[in-house]
Amino acid sequence: MPIEKPGAPPSANVRTGTYLYYRHTLPVRVMHWINVIALTILLLSGLNIFSAHPALYWGKSSYTGRQPVLEITATESADGDLVGVTRIFGHEFDTTGLLGASAGPDGDPMPRAFPSWLTIPDSRWLAMARRWHLFFAWVFVINGLCYVGYSVAVRHFARDLAPSASDWRSIGRSIVEHLRFKHPSGEAAKRYNVLQKLAYLAVIFVLLPLVILMGFAMSPWLDALLPGWVDVFGGRQSARTIHFIVAWLIVAFALIHVFEVIVSGFWNHLRSMITGRYRVEVEATDETAR
Amino acid sequence: MKLHARTSRRRFLARTVGAAGALALSGCDALSRTEWFPSVLGAGEKLSQAAHHLLTPRQAMAQEFSAADLSPTFRSNGTAMPNDMRYKALAAAGFADYRLEVSGLVEQPASLSLAELRALPSRTQITRHDCVEGWSAIGKWKGARLGALLEALRPRREARYVMFYCADPMEDDGTSPYYESIDMNDAFHPQTLLAYELNDKPLPIANGAPVRLRVERQLGYKHAKYVMRIELVQSFDKIAGGKGGYWEDQGYEWYAGI
Numbered sequence A: 001m002p003i004e005k006p007g008a009p010p011s012a013n014v015r016t017g018t019y020l021y022y023r024h025t026l027p028v029r030v031m032h033w034i035n036v037i038a039l040t041i042l043l044l045s046g047l048n049i050f051s052a053h054p055a056l057y058w059g060k061s062s063y064t065g066r067q068p069v070l071e072i073t074a075t076e077s078a079d080g081d082l083v084g085v086t087r088i089f090g091h092e093f094d095t096t097g098l099l100g101a102s103a104g105p106d107g108d109p110m111p112r113a114f115p116s117w118l119t120i121p122d123s124r125w126l127a128m129a130r131r132w133h134l135f136f137a138w139v140f141v142i143n144g145l146c147y148v149g150y151s152v153a154v155r156h157f158a159r160d161l162a163p164s165a166s167d168w169r170s171i172g173r174s175i176v177e178h179l180r181f182k183h184p185s186g187e188a189a190k191r192y193n194v195l196q197k198l199a200y201l202a203v204i205f206v207l208l209p210l211v212i213l214m215g216f217a218m219s220p221w222l223d224a225l226l227p228g229w230v231d232v233f234g235g236r237q238s239a240r241t242i243h244f245i246v247a248w249l250i251v252a253f254a255l256i257h258v259f260e261v262i263v264s265g266f267w268n269h270l271r272s273m274i275t276g277r278y279r280v281e282v283e284a285t286d287e288t289a290r
Numbered sequence B: 001m002k003l004h005a006r007t008s009r010r011r012f013l014a015r016t017v018g019a020a021g022a023l024a025l026s027g028c029d030a031l032s033r034t035e036w037f038p039s040v041l042g043a044g045e046k047l048s049q050a051a052h053h054l055l056t057p058r059q060a061m062a063q064e065f066s067a068a069d070l071s072p073t074f075r076s077n078g079t080a081m082p083n084d085m086r087y088k089a090l091a092a093a094g095f096a097d098y099r100l101e102v103s104g105l106v107e108q109p110a111s112l113s114l115a116e117l118r119a120l121p122s123r124t125q126i127t128r129h130d131c132v133e134g135w136s137a138i139g140k141w142k143g144a145r146l147g148a149l150l151e152a153l154r155p156r157r158e159a160r161y162v163m164f165y166c167a168d169p170m171e172d173d174g175t176s177p178y179y180e181s182i183d184m185n186d187a188f189h190p191q192t193l194l195a196y197e198l199n200d201k202p203l204p205i206a207n208g209a210p211v212r213l214r215v216e217r218q219l220g221y222k223h224a225k226y227v228m229r230i231e232l233v234q235s236f237d238k239i240a241g242g243k244g245g246y247w248e249d250q251g252y253e254w255y256a257g258i
Helices: A026-050 A126-153 A156-161 A165-169 A171-179 A186-190 A194-217 A229-233 A236-263 A266-274 B002-032 B036-041 B043-055 B085-092 B114-118 B146-153
Strands: A018-022 A070-076 A082-088 A091-094 A100-103 A109-112 A277-281 B099-104 B110-113 B122-130 B136-145 B161-169 B177-183 B193-198 B212-214 B227-233
Touching: A026 A126, A026 A236, A026 A266, A026 B002, A070 A100, A070 A109, A082 A109, A126 A156, A126 A194, A126 B002, A126 B036, A126 B043, A156 A194, A165 A171, A165 A194, A171 A194, A186 A277, A194 A229, A194 A236, A229 A236, A236 A266, A266 A277, B002 B036, B036 B043, B085 B161, B110 B114, B114 B193, B122 B193, B136 B146, B146 B193
Parallel strands: B099 B227
Antiparallel strands: A018 A277, A070 A082, A082 A091, A082 A100, A100 A109, B099 B110, B122 B136, B136 B193, B161 B177, B161 B227, B193 B212
């Protein structure tokens, strides 16, 4: 099937004052949605795996004589109720209902790091969670390699994601516009703005590779590839901590991403990621409108 | 009016997303309970194993650590005291009557006492033990090199796996003894040991006395404790649950390098 090039000439009625612009190619759209599914399953199965030993450490091992940096446990109150306790750098928080103790699949409170609605599978089932996680890790990695290969081949990075000189100059204005929830319209909406480009680049070239690399660092077999390489990141338990933190940074990115999609025209953006076509308002100054 | 339409649309959207999410999650749980889907997911294990073996030489050494890295106490996990009369009797006598049986596809089956095991070519290593649950502990191990022992007993050409049968029953009624298996490549790896010392002391009962397997570069459940009998086999399909180990029979991966 021939792939239509983004930036193809306007295909719609000029009199309506809008036209559909071909914004996302088919491979990018397909890989985007594969990524949504894979990352969601990786997160939720990862939280189940974490629950098998709900503590994070800094160092080569878990037992170094130092306290964990994060610990999610359950204790019993004086009247026998289950209390969820989250301890970060020695500071204790009561997180009953969400972290440490929450309703199990049958509704009764039980000790569990993350609630059942945030884990795959819903019950504490390490073997099954690992199957989901280690299968979709492959889906995610293969999809990511395809994306990088495709983007290099069609110059997607250089054309759409690398900030231009004028982008760098407009960074201050773009920050102000984002804070006021104002978004580019008309012809400017066809391109990514500078903050968007930087966010995407940070996710594609920093967060996603880092979360994969820290996954590798947790594999005792891959540690033997070059003995000692894991120490560059502080050791295996540090790598596990970084893996956990980066996973939540990716969640933070996804939440901001979806928020921006909603406030800047939800259906238009959603359609452009499904059919590829993005509706552009024709501005008065635009030649086609005159 | 317009504002009302927008908020109700947002609420509709939020509810739709919430309902779709709940549906998708319960779908995942239903899939987990089928027979076929977990075996599809199992393709991940095969891919990981193939990729790992492609990337790392089979004889690549696991990282070794310095004495400064040793965990203050080496955590005991799983069985801390096997609930087995024969084992308890052996332990009470300081394992003086312990014999390690080696049988199956070897030219020369053997039965070794602890003293004979200690007389075999040994290795001492400080390595990291990584549990499937996520934690790690660093310990100093000394043990007989499994490869040297097997070499002396001359494995037959058909031998593909080394089985380890253990003294600890996994059921309360004293049944389902722990067992594990590794392939011949891992058995002959220089760091694969029948360990009898932990941190310069005889292996404690909580950590698998008198002998436990060390098969570095794989997760903790492969490192069978309380090893009583070793058998070389061509296939483990007919042994216990047929998956090559107690935890493997419960759905964990046979290849535990990840």
